[in-house]
Amino acid sequence: MPVLLLLDLVGTFAFALNGALTAVRVARVDLVGVVTLGMVTAVGGGIMRDVLLGAVPPAAFADWRYLTVAAAGGLLAFLFGRGLNRFSRSIDVLDAAGLALFAVTGAGKALASGMGPVQAIILGAVTGVGGGTLRDVLVRRLPSVLSSGLYAIPALAGAALVVAADAADVRRLLEVPVAMWAAAVCFTIRVAGLHFGLDAPKPPGVPRD
Amino acid sequence: MPVLLLLDLVGTFAFALNGALTAVRVARVDLVGVVTLGMVTAVGGGIMRDVLLGAVPPAAFADWRYLTVAAAGGLLAFLFGRGLNRFSRSIDVLDAAGLALFAVTGAGKALASGMGPVQAIILGAVTGVGGGTLRDVLVRRLPSVLSSGLYAIPALAGAALVVAADAADVRRLLEVPVAMWAAAVCFTIRVAGLHFGLDAPKPPGVPRD
Amino acid sequence: MPVLLLLDLVGTFAFALNGALTAVRVARVDLVGVVTLGMVTAVGGGIMRDVLLGAVPPAAFADWRYLTVAAAGGLLAFLFGRGLNRFSRSIDVLDAAGLALFAVTGAGKALASGMGPVQAIILGAVTGVGGGTLRDVLVRRLPSVLSSGLYAIPALAGAALVVAADAADVRRLLEVPVAMWAAAVCFTIRVAGLHFGLDAPKPPGVPRD
Numbered sequence: 001m002p003v004l005l006l007l008d009l010v011g012t013f014a015f016a017l018n019g020a021l022t023a024v025r026v027a028r029v030d031l032v033g034v035v036t037l038g039m040v041t042a043v044g045g046g047i048m049r050d051v052l053l054g055a056v057p058p059a060a061f062a063d064w065r066y067l068t069v070a071a072a073g074g075l076l077a078f079l080f081g082r083g084l085n086r087f088s089r090s091i092d093v094l095d096a097a098g099l100a101l102f103a104v105t106g107a108g109k110a111l112a113s114g115m116g117p118v119q120a121i122i123l124g125a126v127t128g129v130g131g132g133t134l135r136d137v138l139v140r141r142l143p144s145v146l147s148s149g150l151y152a153i154p155a156l157a158g159a160a161l162v163v164a165a166d167a168a169d170v171r172r173l174l175e176v177p178v179a180m181w182a183a184a185v186c187f188t189i190r191v192a193g194l195h196f197g198l199d200a201p202k203p204p205g206v207p208r209d
Numbered sequence: 210m211p212v213l214l215l216l217d218l219v220g221t222f223a224f225a226l227n228g229a230l231t232a233v234r235v236a237r238v239d240l241v242g243v244v245t246l247g248m249v250t251a252v253g254g255g256i257m258r259d260v261l262l263g264a265v266p267p268a269a270f271a272d273w274r275y276l277t278v279a280a281a282g283g284l285l286a287f288l289f290g291r292g293l294n295r296f297s298r299s300i301d302v303l304d305a306a307g308l309a310l311f312a313v314t315g316a317g318k319a320l321a322s323g324m325g326p327v328q329a330i331i332l333g334a335v336t337g338v339g340g341g342t343l344r345d346v347l348v349r350r351l352p353s354v355l356s357s358g359l360y361a362i363p364a365l366a367g368a369a370l371v372v373a374a375d376a377a378d379v380r381r382l383l384e385v386p387v388a389m390w391a392a393a394v395c396f397t398i399r400v401a402g403l404h405f406g407l408d409a410p411k412p413p414g415v416p417r418d
Numbered sequence: 419m420p421v422l423l424l425l426d427l428v429g430t431f432a433f434a435l436n437g438a439l440t441a442v443r444v445a446r447v448d449l450v451g452v453v454t455l456g457m458v459t460a461v462g463g464g465i466m467r468d469v470l471l472g473a474v475p476p477a478a479f480a481d482w483r484y485l486t487v488a489a490a491g492g493l494l495a496f497l498f499g500r501g502l503n504r505f506s507r508s509i510d511v512l513d514a515a516g517l518a519l520f521a522v523t524g525a526g527k528a529l530a531s532g533m534g535p536v537q538a539i540i541l542g543a544v545t546g547v548g549g550g551t552l553r554d555v556l557v558r559r560l561p562s563v564l565s566s567g568l569y570a571i572p573a574l575a576g577a578a579l580v581v582a583a584d585a586a587d588v589r590r591l592l593e594v595p596v597a598m599w600a601a602a603v604c605f606t607i608r609v610a611g612l613h614f615g616l617d618a619p620k621p622p623g624v625p626r627d
Contacts, residue, residue, distance in 0.1 A: 030409040032362065033355030047261070052465070054474030056263030057324070064327040082414045115475070118482040133556075138342075140351060142558060146451030153450065200448040205500045239618040241571065242564030256470070265472030266533070273536040291623045347551075349560060 008105065009069050011098035016042035016073025018095040019135050021088070024081045027139040031078055037135050038074025039067065045130030049106050049123050053113045092194055099151070100158055100186035103128035104179050107159035117163045124159025125152055128186075150193030153200060158186030217314065218278050220307035225251035225282025227304040228344050230297070233290045236348040240287055246344050247283025248276065254339030258315050258332050262322045301403055308360070309367055309395035312337035313388050316368035326372045333368025334361055337395075359402030362409060367395030426523065427487050429516035434460035434491025436513040437553050439506070442499045445557040449496055455553050456492025457485065463548030467524050467541050471531045510612055517569070518576055518604035521546035522597050525577035535581045542577025543570055546604075568611030571618060576604030 019041020020034050029037065043060035050058035060066040077084060084091070106127025110120035129145045129152050136143040145151045161182035165171070170178055192198065228250020229243050238246065252269035259267035269275040286293060293300070315336025319329035338354045338361050345352040354360045370391035374380070379387055401407065437459020438452050447455065461478035468476035478484040495502060502509070524545025528538035547563045547570050554561040563569045579600035583589070588596055610616065 024412050027351060027356070028411075029351075029355045030357065030411050032360075032409050034412060036355060036361070051260060051469060052475060052479055056265070056474070057261060057322075061261055061324065061328050061332075064325045067327050067331060078412055081412050113475075115479065116482045118485050119479050122485060123479075137346060137555060138352060138355065140349060140558060142445060142447075143556060146447045146454060146556065147445070148448065151450075152454070200450050202446075202448050203442050203452060203496055203499050233621050236560060236565070237620075238560075238564045239566065239620050241569075241618050243621060245564060245570070260469060265474070266470060266531075270470055270533065270537050270541075273534045276536050276540060287621055290621050346555060347561060347564065349558060 004105070005063075005065075007101055009065060011101040012042045012066055013069050013073045014091070014094035014098040015102075015131060016070040017077055017084070018091050018098075019132060020074040020077030021081060021084060021091065023135060023139055024077060025085075026141055029139070034078040034081075035071055035074035037138060038077055039070040040138065041131040041135045042070035042073060043067065043131065044134040045102060045127045045132075046106070048130040049109065049127040052123060052126070053110060053115070055109075055113060093191060096154075096187050096190040096194070099128045099155055099190055100183040103155035103158040103186050104162055104183045107162040107182075108179065111163065111166050117167065120163050121156060121159045124162065125155040128152075128155035128158075148199055150189060150198050150200060154186040154189035154193070157189055158182045161185055213314070214272075214274075216310055218274060220310040221251045221275055222278050222282045223300070223303035223307040224311075224340060225279040226286055226293070227300050227307075228341060229283040229286030230290060230293055230300065232344060232348055233286060234294075235350055238348070243287040243290075244280055244283035246347060247286055248279040249347065250340040250344040251279035251282060252276065252340065253343040254311055254336045254341075255315070257339040258318065258336045261332060261335070262319060262324070264318075264322065302400060305363075305396050305399040305403070308337045308364055308399055309392040312364035312367040312395050313371055313392045316371040316391075317388065320372065320375050326376065329372050330365060330368045333371065334364040337361075337364035337367075357408055359398060359407050359409060363395040363398035363402070366398055367391045370394055422523070423481075423483075425519055427483060429519040430460045430484055431487050431491045432509070432512035432516040433520075433549060434488040435495055435502070436509050436516075437550060438492040438495030439499060439502055439509065440550075441553060441557055442495060443503075444559055447557070452496040452499075453489055453492035455556060456495055457488040458556065459549040459553040460488035460491060461485065461549065462552040463520060463545045463550075464524070466548040467527065467545040470541060470544070471528060471533070473527075473531060511609060514572075514605050514608040514612070517546045517573055517608055518601040521573035521576040521604050522580055522601045525580040525600075526597065529581065529584050535585065538581050539574060539577045542580065543573040546570075546573035546576075566617055568607060568616050568618060572604040572607035572611070575607055576600045579603055 016038040020038030023029055023034055023037035043066055046060050047058040050056060103124045107120045107124030110123040115123065133143040133145055162179060165178040165182070172178060173181055225247035229247030232238055232243055232246035252275055255269050256267040259265060312333045316329045316333030319332040324332065342352040342354055371388060374387040374391070381387060382390055434456040438456030441447055441452055441455035461484055464478050465476040468474060521542045525538045525542030528541040533541065551561040551563055580597060583596040590596065591599055
């Protein structure tokens with residue numbers, strides 16, 4: 001199996017697991033709900049990107065492994081939800097790795113489809129944050145990407161680095177592919193944000209929580 | 210008019226009527242809201258399937274009769290909402306027939322577009338449950354497919370039978386087309402679930418309602 | 419720059435500004451949230467129309483200026499939200515102009531893609547109201563288009579005039595292009611509805627607020 005597909009499936013699994021665990025915590029859902037919400041979190045962002053690129057059927061439907069791995073992550077969360085909550089820190093880190101991977105590959109795929117830099121940065125971020133946003137809407141939670149923490153900002157940063165490197169025609173830096181640097185930047189900002197409880201600025205004049 | 214189109218329009222009408230009646234019950238919507246929510250319930254699932262298959266424009270927009278029949282169902286619910294609530298049991302049965310029809314034709318259409326078995330089963334279920342889920346999101350209700358009753362499970366069962374029969378190259382059983390058996394299984398599970406108040410399993414450790 | 423593109427960008431900007439200001443008022447969102455909700459309001463309806471027409475990538479992603487102008491409108495609302503609320507009446511009027519423009523150009527684009535009259539009217543209305551509906555769903559508000567005011571009705575009227583003129587092969591009336599008459603009708607109904615506090619009819623038997 002090619003390395004990129006393997007990484008993509010690992011990211012899909014992490015998103016499904018994290019998405020389904022969040023769903024169990026915040027809403028009274030049944031087996032169908034937990035698995036569905038895990039799958040939506042995992043493949044929703046990539047589907048949005050592919051529909052916006054006109055690359056249909058989306059990658060998640062072109063290869064059965066995406067849906068299967070996503071369903072497995074959701075099922076695992078259903079069966080072991082309580083026990084897995086003890087590992088929530090490790091799962092958050094895995095989720096940050098998924099975010100980094102999805103934002104970077106999303107921006108790369110948009111550029112490869114002929115999109116301009118502005119669109120590629122936004123589509124990279126959409127790939128990273130779209131699935132979790134869809135899940136939050138389904139369980140009637142204000143999407144966390146709109147309200148707290150650093151989630152879109154690391155995704156935008158990672159996607160912007162991919163776009164900048166493409167414009168400057170830089171493919172490697174110190175022998176390491178640029179995509180890995182971009183993913184590392186996204187991952188680092190996301191994990192630092194989690195660790196230090198950082199938030200994006202609030203509108204001026206609005207009272208703080 | 211071909212039988213399949215006629216059946217499809219009957220299913221569309223049943224979904225629009227049931228969807229709009231639900232909307233009137235749970236939210237303070239006006240004429241535009243009732244008709245829109247009926248139409249979204251009726252054509253939303255098929256549109257999701259077609260977008261995911263890359264079959265655009267979706268069938269609901271390729272033939273004006275779908276939107277017209279859906280709008281008529283919504284308008285009827287607006288005008289006679291109170292009176293129609295007395296027939297809610299018959300409308301539930303009509304809705305179960307619509308679910309069976311949509312799940313079976315949705316899986317068949319996915320297979321005909323070259324989708325694999327996993328994807329075809331999921332797209333059959335999406336065709337059946339997508340519209341009602343969209344309506345629930347619009348009226349800010351936790352989608353019932355995620356939380357209670359048997360709704361996705363009969364749709365998955367019907368779609369899986371279509372896929373299994375296709376894999377085994379069986380087209381008829383006791384002279385009856387396989388699609389009708391699959392629809393009958395979906396319909397029976399759905400109606401039994403309604404009648405006996407069956408639910409999908411809840412996550413272990415979560416207190417029951 | 420062609421006049422139509424310029425008008426389209428002005429409508430996009432008005433929608434982004436109004437959408438983001440509404441978001442700040444009704445939900446506790448951060449910088450990312452305000453800008454995202456402004457952009458979603460501005461380009462959401464056109465993206466829905468283009469996906470339903472099969473015209474992908476959508477116009478909003480084919481030209482970087484749409485996303486940039488939408489982001490600028492959102493950013494302005496973030497920075498000057500409090501001050502801008504004083505101009506809410508002027509912004510409402512600008513928003514009505516955006517609605518008229520989007521409904522009319524949306525119906526025209528649907529006809530040009532070979533859609534029938536029923537579909538073109540609905541796609542015109544979707545272009546006008548889709549973005550605001552998506553924003554309302556994201557901030558967990560019952561979409562105003564479903565519940566109060568006249569928003570979909572002027573959009574449907576403007577779109578229907580475009581379709582009727584196309585069917586009658588009328589391009590100009592008193593030397594003025596028909597599209598401008600249609601936009602003026604939509605705009606007038608919308609502004610009159612705002613001014614006089616008009617609502618669409620409620621379902622019979624439902625108590626009034």
